[in-house]
Amino acid sequence: MPQRMTKTRAEPAPIRPANETDVPGVIALDREITGLLKAEYWHEMFERYGAHPDASRVFLVAGIGSRIDGFIVGEVRAWEFGSSPSGWIFAVQVRPGRRVQGLGSRLFGAVCDSFRAAGIDRVRTMVAPANTVIHSFFRSQGMTAGPFIELEMRLD
Amino acid sequence: MTLQKATIIALYAVLELAAEPERQLTAVEIAEKYDISAHHLAKVLRDLGRGGLVDAVRGAGGGYRFTGNAKRLTLMDVISLFEDVEAETDALPARAAGQEIAQGLRFVLGEIDTQAVATLRSISLSTMLKLAARRPWAGVEMNPVKRGARRAG
Numbered sequence: 001m002p003q004r005m006t007k008t009r010a011e012p013a014p015i016r017p018a019n020e021t022d023v024p025g026v027i028a029l030d031r032e033i034t035g036l037l038k039a040e041y042w043h044e045m046f047e048r049y050g051a052h053p054d055a056s057r058v059f060l061v062a063g064i065g066s067r068i069d070g071f072i073v074g075e076v077r078a079w080e081f082g083s084s085p086s087g088w089i090f091a092v093q094v095r096p097g098r099r100v101q102g103l104g105s106r107l108f109g110a111v112c113d114s115f116r117a118a119g120i121d122r123v124r125t126m127v128a129p130a131n132t133v134i135h136s137f138f139r140s141q142g143m144t145a146g147p148f149i150e151l152e153m154r155l156d
Numbered sequence: 157m158t159l160q161k162a163t164i165i166a167l168y169a170v171l172e173l174a175a176e177p178e179r180q181l182t183a184v185e186i187a188e189k190y191d192i193s194a195h196h197l198a199k200v201l202r203d204l205g206r207g208g209l210v211d212a213v214r215g216a217g218g219g220y221r222f223t224g225n226a227k228r229l230t231l232m233d234v235i236s237l238f239e240d241v242e243a244e245t246d247a248l249p250a251r252a253a254g255q256e257i258a259q260g261l262r263f264v265l266g267e268i269d270t271q272a273v274a275t276l277r278s279i280s281l282s283t284m285l286k287l288a289a290r291r292p293w294a295g296v297e298m299n300p301v302k303r304g305a306r307r308a309g
Contacts, residue, residue: 129270129271129273129274130274132274132277132278135274135277135278136230136277136278136279136280136283138278139278139279139280139283140280140282140283140286142286142287142290142292144287144292145275
């Protein structure tokens with residue numbers, strides 16, 4: 001009897017606060033996805049958001065052992081422009097082979113839970129118009145256009 | 157952004173059918189629900205069929221059913237079957253003297269188009285259906301800018 005080939009899903013990677021030994025895995029995953037090596041940046045990010053975690057500064061990773069399959073970083077920001085404090089997500093990555101399996105949604109849910117624990121009722125982020133993958137991801141989580149318009153100007 | 161009537165009708169039809177892919181609906185049933193012309197809708201459904209988004213089931217009990225992938229198809233995929241929202245709108249004036257203002261205006265309008273197209277590309281039919289069920293507009297002022305402009309005037 002021919003054996004049926006079945007596509008197996010990888011075991012769900014647990015989500016936990018990042019620790020210092022996770023930073024090389026974060027650097028490697030970010031490099032794999034973006035093509036950029038930003039070792040110093042991620043060590044600084046860990047110092048700022050992961051070394052002393054609380055509900056308002058969140059650096060979460062998903063993975064088993066030293067293999068990092070995803071991460072998310074955010075913080076509570078007391079915004080200017082008349083806005084009340086809100087959660088702000090400024091980094092999220094999921095290993096391409098582990099996408100569309102709910103890992104990004106679990107990371108997003110976990111960071112939102114942290115913001116709720118800090119008494120925050122709103123989460124924001126910013127995406128490049130051309131980055132359809134990440135834009136679609138945030139939309140699929142229920143995010144819609146916020147009340148602010150981003151502006152910039154060249155200073156050269 | 158204003159979409160053509162056929163495009164809006166297409167979005168209604170595709171989203172209605174994608175909400176329950178196993179279900180078949182006639183053009184009349186969809187037209188009645190959205191208060192649109194069944195004749196116009198029938199033409200739109202033919203275009204959606206040619207685009208591979210819906211399938212027509214003939215005979216008694218027939219109708220249309222959704223055949224696409226609601227998690228992959230975006231609002232932009234549907235819209236682009238009916239109109240080109242990314243097209244350059246106005247040609248620049250032939251005379252060099254008028255080009256500076258014309259290019260500046262095109263630059264500003266391009267900012268708006270970039271946001272609009274990125275938004276339409278980012279929302280899958282599945283996400284759109286979830287958004288509609290969640291009703292995020294409930295209790296939120298729609299078009300606050302227009303309302304503010306009226307107050308200022």
